[in-house]
Amino acid sequence: MAEKVALVVGGLAGALLLLLLLIWVSCCLWKKLRTLSTYEELPGSTTASSVQGGKLYPPPARTQTSRPPGVPFVVPPSLQDQDWVPLHRGEWAQAPQDPCLSSEFLPRLSSGSVGNTGTVGTINPDLYKFLEDKSETNFPEGCLGRLWFSVEYQQDAERLLVGLIKARRLRAPSESCSPLVKLHLLPDERRFLQSKTKRKTSSPQFDEHFIFQVSSKNITQRVLRFSVYHVDRQRKHQLLGQVFFPLRNEPLAGDCPHVIWRDLEAESGEPPSEFGDLQFCLSYNDCLCRLTVVVLRAKGLQLQEDTSFVSVFVKVSLMNHNKFVKCKKTSAVLGSANPVYSETFSFKADPAELDTASLSLTVLQSTRGENSHQLGRVVVGPYMYARGRQLEHWNAMLSKPKELVKRWHALCPTPEP
Numbered sequence: 001m002a003e004k005v006a007l008v009v010g011g012l013a014g015a016l017l018l019l020l021l022l023i024w025v026s027c028c029l030w031k032k033l034r035t036l037s038t039y040e041e042l043p044g045s046t047t048a049s050s051v052q053g054g055k056l057y058p059p060p061a062r063t064q065t066s067r068p069p070g071v072p073f074v075v076p077p078s079l080q081d082q083d084w085v086p087l088h089r090g091e092w093a094q095a096p097q098d099p100c101l102s103s104e105f106l107p108r109l110s111s112g113s114v115g116n117t118g119t120v121g122t123i124n125p126d127l128y129k130f131l132e133d134k135s136e137t138n139f140p141e142g143c144l145g146r147l148w149f150s151v152e153y154q155q156d157a158e159r160l161l162v163g164l165i166k167a168r169r170l171r172a173p174s175e176s177c178s179p180l181v182k183l184h185l186l187p188d189e190r191r192f193l194q195s196k197t198k199r200k201t202s203s204p205q206f207d208e209h210f211i212f213q214v215s216s217k218n219i220t221q222r223v224l225r226f227s228v229y230h231v232d233r234q235r236k237h238q239l240l241g242q243v244f245f246p247l248r249n250e251p252l253a254g255d256c257p258h259v260i261w262r263d264l265e266a267e268s269g270e271p272p273s274e275f276g277d278l279q280f281c282l283s284y285n286d287c288l289c290r291l292t293v294v295v296l297r298a299k300g301l302q303l304q305e306d307t308s309f310v311s312v313f314v315k316v317s318l319m320n321h322n323k324f325v326k327c328k329k330t331s332a333v334l335g336s337a338n339p340v341y342s343e344t345f346s347f348k349a350d351p352a353e354l355d356t357a358s359l360s361l362t363v364l365q366s367t368r369g370e371n372s373h374q375l376g377r378v379v380v381g382p383y384m385y386a387r388g389r390q391l392e393h394w395n396a397m398l399s400k401p402k403e404l405v406k407r408w409h410a411l412c413p414t415p416e417p
Contacts, residue, residue, distance in 0.1 A: 144241040144264040145170040147181075147226055150257035151245070153219060160185070160212040160219065160247075163257055164195055167228060170202045170240055177202040178231045179240065185212045186223040187336030197231050220248035221333060223340040228264060239267055244297060244340045248331065272300030273410035275376035276337075278314070278361060281404040282380065282397040284354070291318070291349040293359060294404060295330050297340040301375055303365055310365050312339050312375070317360040318347045322385075332366065354398065358385040363411060376411025
């Protein structure tokens with residue numbers, strides 16, 4: 001009998017404990033659900049907006065923290081009392097309270113759209129304007145003309161595609177100008193391609209395309225030369241200017257051709273000297289104490305070997321009191337007596353050193369497996385080291401700081417050691 005009483009009491013105690021546990025779990029779940037409903041409303045729950053005087057007003061302020069429909073974050077209580085502006089589809093956005101910022105962030109409304117509260121903003125046409133092309137307006141003094149062209153190299157087909165676009169402000173010897181352009185792929189002087197003649201215009205529009213077949217191994221050694229001529233009534237060609245474009249200096253591969261413009265250069269009217277001629281620029285920046293040399297091209301070089309195995313380069317040496325300071329070299333151009341370089345070198349030189357400094361530019365040829373051979377050189381500097389055209393070039397550089405001064409110089413034979 002005592003055992004039965006004990007079993008009944010134990011069963012009642014267990015049932016009571018289980019009931020208490022269920023009540024505690026239910027209370028916890030209820031509190032959690034109540035907390036969630038306090039800080040977030042379901043997307044489907046909306047509150048009607050009021051319309052007064054043709055204006056749309058936001059819903060009345062809520063007594064608890066909530067978020068408007070379409071706003072993916074909880075609105076803090078400190079911001080619920082701020083003004084709202086309607087956007088579209090019943091969505092709301094807060095209006096800036098700072099009057100200085102309101103004109104920047106609020107939608108811009110034109111005079112014809114006043115009262116149209118559904119407009120988010122208008123397109124600013126200033127953002128879609130192309131940058132002004134100044135290549136057809138900024139011409140230097142004494143410019144012989146300007147040429148626009150495009151270059152693209154197809155490596156798979158080993159073809160160089162050249163687009164002749166236009167020319168502007170050509171200076172013809174007569175009142176009317178009838179220009180045409182010849183294209184050479186140097187060092188080949190014999191074969192060329194030619195454009196059509198444009199009659200009676202100093203600003204022709206060509207829009208012609210040309211193809212040169214050249215291997216990928218030799219493309220960096222080639223130079224495009226554009227020769228612009230005027231065709232007179234007797235069909236004689238008078239050279240107006242030239243453009244040299246070394247292909248090693250530009251990226252040629254790509255999805256679209258590169259459009260480039262260059263100013264025409266006048267051909268040297270002087271006959272070639274005995275050992276050839278060298279063209280380069282000098283510039284001195286007194287603020288940076290930097291002496292700059294731009295080696296452009298050479299012509300009429302007297303090569304002593306088979307041109308197919310000869311490469312020509314220029315060595316630029318800075319001297320001080322006839323002592324070597326620093327030396328730099330251009331890249332080698334294969335098989336050409338008229339190589340084009342267009343390479344720039346800079347040297348450190350204080351202004352006090354310019355009275356005793358000089359530059360020596362030596363043209364050398366080299367063959368496979370043999371030492372280099374000097375073809376000629378030019379020395380420019382102050383009166384202590386140079387005379388004539390070389391001295392005039394140096395003085396012109398000093399009188400025009402930070403400007404490139406370009407000259408042709410005849411090569412002189414190098415003294416034997």
